[in-house]
């Protein structure tokens with residue numbers, strides 16, 4: 220493991236009974252980086268988080284987190300010391316509902332050696348000050364989620380694991396949560412966020428890992444994932460259907476009433492539009508959501524075709540499924556420069 224890697228998984232596999240739920244997962248997360256763990260229901264995300272927490276022992280592979288070799292069956296004391304450095308917000312968190320918010324947080328803080336004065340500060344910071352002495356049973360789902368997040372970060376963890384952290388949170392609370400994530404990451408904490416809310420996580424991730432049926436479908440930073448997938452930039456120009464025939468240079472990019480091009484062609488295409496006095500258009504860059512849907516549909520096509528996703532040429536599958544995408548890629552060397 221590299222000195223700065225907080226998480227290093229090598230060929231990790233797991234099954235429950237006969238059912239394989241994780242296969243050959245490799246992952247490295249550097250200190251201070253944020254990983255978005257994405258995938259369909261049942262893809263294996265929570266199982267992976269439980270392996271990183273040391274709650275589940277994988278049947279195969281190497282798991283090194285914060286220097287602890289989890290696959291080597293560490294002692295109870297070593298596991299306890301290891302977990303003291305980790306913050307965890309589970310999916311569907313629940314607390315003993317007769318306790319107040321303050322009591323719950325003080326309990327978790329005491330377990331990790333954190334002072335009561337810090338608890339008071341965090342309760343206020345998380346907007347729960349007004350309800351701190353009320354029993355949890357009077358809390359809304361969002362209030363419980365805020366409290367869950369507060370207990371996860373109260374001891375300034377080195378690694379923070381968040382499983383569906385924004386479920387039940389209002390937009391302001393989600394924004395607050397991600398601002399805290401950015402703050403912790405700046406301070407060197409590594410963060411793994413398992414989420415289906417792709418728009419929310421997109422601006423905050425350093426690395427995304429897309430999982431499907433227990434396998435890693437793609438992993439990397441967004442620019443490299445986008446480059447590999449070659450998802451099109453979409454340029455919408457009102458009324459283009461009326462005049463596109465007069466511009467053969469644009470026709471290779473024209474599909475279903477809009478222009479589609481690769482990221483590196485965008486500037487040239489926009490310059491061309493300006494040169495023909497077309498200034499009214501919108502440009503939509505490919506998003507994490509586009510990437511996700513693209514990968515999941517490739518997986519679906521492989522399943523339908525009865526072939527392994529890992530062994531398939533996934534881009535070839537996309538070409539068959541999306542005429543415009545293949546069309547644009549085929550013309551990726553076309554230059555507009557001379558035509559302007």
Ligand SMILES: Nc1ncnc2c1ncn2[C@@H]1O[C@H](COP(=O)(O)OP(=O)(O)OP(=O)(O)O)[C@@H](O)[C@H]1O
Pocket residue numbers: 235240258259260261262263264265266267
């Ligand atoms: N304790 C268990 N015993 C048996 N099978 C399990 C157990 N926990 C999870 N599974 C199975 O393992 C697979 C992966 O589940 P997991 O909870 O890791 O998925 P997930 O990606 O977190 O899903 P979701 O997005 O729905 O939370 C699923 O098929 C699930 O049914």
